[in-house]
Amino acid sequence: MPEPLIDMQHLVKKFGDQTVLQDVNLAVMPGEIVGLIGPSGAGKSTVIKTTLGMEVADGGTAHVLQTQMPNRQLLGRIGYMAQDDALYDTLTGRENLTFFGNMKGVAKADLTAKIAHVAAVVDLTGDLDKRVSGYSGGMMRRLSLAIALLGDPELLILDEPTVGIDPALRRKIWAELANVRADGRGVLITTHVMDEAELTDKVALLLGGKIMAFDQPAALKKQYAVDTIEEVFLKAEGVD
């Protein structure tokens, strides 16, 4: 049995009087894509921030790569892509990649080759020396993903990576995630798009700071006696 990449046990997070997460249990195993779905304000971003050590849990444990978070050194082994593109637009694509490569601690000798590799993955090779300010929205998303992929992280954390991009690009990103999975690396992905949730190995349904369900998509559909994850979501929310 391999060790989990993310292992959250009874996680509690409060901001002042407000309890944002209560008793969250979540695990991401190597070679697994875990989808985190839930309405806005359910606490998805807080789960991600705690995983990255930007926030500290008020109760329970958050282990990432067998290390209690927060831990700074560990961040070099995690690839993170935020909801917003978070790029330096006066710099070129290559300069952005080089900068984040340096920050992640990618060895100087490997950096050029690794940049070429991730650029090819997201199909940006021809545009690397253009400034980001001249990029289209889709190109920015792809560059953002390339930065997350840089340095072959053991764990990818993607916060709504497919918001506002066209279906062709979305398919491409998922193809790349499948490659990551095939390498035996893990992915934690938040999404609003329910048919994307179908593509994951496991889905965690986060509602009001609690994990309502955490299982394979097929098992969840069976449990709720519905045909799609979207219906699972609606049923769990009690909208029906």
Add this chain to the structure above:
Amino acid sequence: MRTLAIAKRVTTELLRDKRTLALMFVAPILILFLMKLIFSANSTTSVNIATVDLPSAVRTELNGIKHVDVVAKKDNSAAKKALKNQDVDAIIRKTSTNQYTVTYANTDATKTTMVKQAFKGALSANGIKQMRSTIKRLGGTVVKLTATVQQMQAAQKVAAAKAGMAASANATTGSAKTPAISVPKVKVTTSTKIKNKYVYGDKDTGFFDKIVPILMGFFVFFFVFLISGMALLKERTSGTLDRLLATPVRRSEIVFGYMLSYGGLALVQTIIIVLTTVYLMGVEIMGSLGAVMVINFLLAVVALAFGILMSTFARSEFQMMQFIPVIIVPQIFFSGIIPLESLAGWVQGIAYILPLKYAGDAMTQIIMYGKGLLGLSFDIGILLLFLVVLTFLNIRGLRRYRKV
């Protein structure tokens, strides 16, 4: 080294932002140049004075004073009308012997002072003239008196001769010579020469020269504060700070990276501002130019740390601008442009927590009194203390965004 990588990135971003660069380098020069034009103009104020019933002698004296023009008005109402129409700046009216009423428009304190001084000067000059003529007249009287005495003696002599007293006549002849009073030459030396020597500057040294060391520091502070604050703010609002903090970078490496790149920029800016002030504005520096640069650069780095710190309290560029009246403007009031000793004790206390006070102090000492850096270890020490504390707070402050 991550610090260097961050510094390199920030510098590249800055160099591609031409407008910000222009603001940092050209704007201070432009402002200093404009100030020079404005403040050096105040030496040529001239005033127009209306006079009513003023003795013509006084009026002539008054008219003779540089930058003072006099118009005689026949009565008070005519003069008042001129004052109301802003044709004249003051009315001087003689009400009775040695009684004058002066009415000032008083819309410009400089002009009021000038009229006061001119009138005083004219009166005393006139007084001296009168005295001189009185003395002259007295002198004339003495001469006449002497003549009378001589005539009388001559008459006496004649009388004595008539009396036929030869022996006594001899004696009187001798005594008759004695009263020949020698009249001292009445000559009032009007050409009293005062030779002026200046420890700092020359006769053209004005208000601008006094405030220029402080203004120089102020501009360094202002521009570095604003731009460094904006930069980290942009990093935060665009989400790149979060992304940056999701890498194993140390918080201190981010702060030092920023300090390094903006420090380099501040160094160039300081050199430009100081050289402009000294050579283009023609400000005389008693101490060494190097010392001025060192103090200004130190101030720039403090401003940098300060700007970064303040930006963590701002949520947008507009909120950053709101710090200008709260943080920047008070600095200039307490920086020494207005002598601090003249303020109330508790007000003086405020100055001691503002970095510009220490820089302004040190700069004045170097530029006007020629002190060296060694003599300013207190001011330099305080500035360094500001720098260390602010840098520490910045590193600490980034904890808000990542807990390690």
